[in-house]
Amino acid sequence: MSDATHDRHDFVEPRPTDKFLLQTTGEVVTYQKLLEMYGEAPQTEDELEAILEEYAAAAIVTEL
Incomplete structure (x- = not known):
């Protein structure tokens, strides 16, 4: 098994119903809503971190 294949399996995307606090507004949104706001789903842990940031x-x- 290659390292690239192994790395892909390490990324676990949050569930659509997981909740997040938007610290600038105080609003609580689901992960699904966060993705709708961003426009696309992350493919890696780094992409997810960028969205959250x-x-x-x-x-x-x-x-x-």
Whole structure:
């Protein structure tokens, strides 16, 4: 198995119902809404981080 194949499996995209706090507005949105705002789904962990940074979004942990 190549490293590229292995790397792809390491990225786990959030569930559509996962919630995020937009720190600039105080609004809570689902991951699905965040993707609608951005326009496309991330393909890598770095792309996801860029989206979260762009919207100053912080994940809200609801499960322990």
